[in-house]
Amino acid sequence: MDFESAADNLKGITETGMSQISKLATMASAMEEDIVRLKAELKEREKAYREVTEDQLPAAMMEHNLKKLELHDGAEITVSEYVSASIPKDKQDEAFAWLNNNGHGDLIKNVVSTNFVRGQEQIAEDFADELNSRGLPVNTRKWVEPMTLKAFAKEQISIIPMDTFGVYVGYKTKIKRKER
DSSP states (O other), X not given: OOHHHHHHHHHXXXXXXXXXXXXXXXXXXXXXXXXXXXXXXHHHHHHHHHHIIIIIHHHHHHHTTOSEEEOTTSOEEEEEXXXXXXXXGGGHHHHHHHHHHTTOGGGEEEEXXXXXXXXXXXXXXXXXXXXXXXXXXXXXXXXXXXXXXXXXXXXXXXXXOTTTTTOEEEEEEEEEOOXX
């Protein structure tokens, strides 16, 4: 675009149009700042909520030997044990070896993949048999699905190596409000 064309285009922008654009841009910028602030505030509130429901309230209820409590408004508070597990990167080999050695190797997912471009269809079909001999780049990923690991850890809690599987046992409270 040449200078004269650009100048002609600018003639079409009125002062009112520029004012409207400026106001909308300012409004969008303020909204973006609000969103960032609200997300940070939500994150802090969620952290505080977890502290109360997973630490303070279960501890207080256990101190008074309570598993369930009904409030005057009909809401019911229950406390229950929960288990979480996540295999740390530096413990993967150890965790996979333990699973294999203890008859649970079927929990491990193993994906091997590579990328082919157009015209390599035959190579792709021969992939499984010829991958190593052709020197093709391979991406591998081994993992245990998070929900499967959590269920397994809960089931095997007495024998599973807690550190190897990043197992955490805690308590949570749930508040069930009475329908109005």
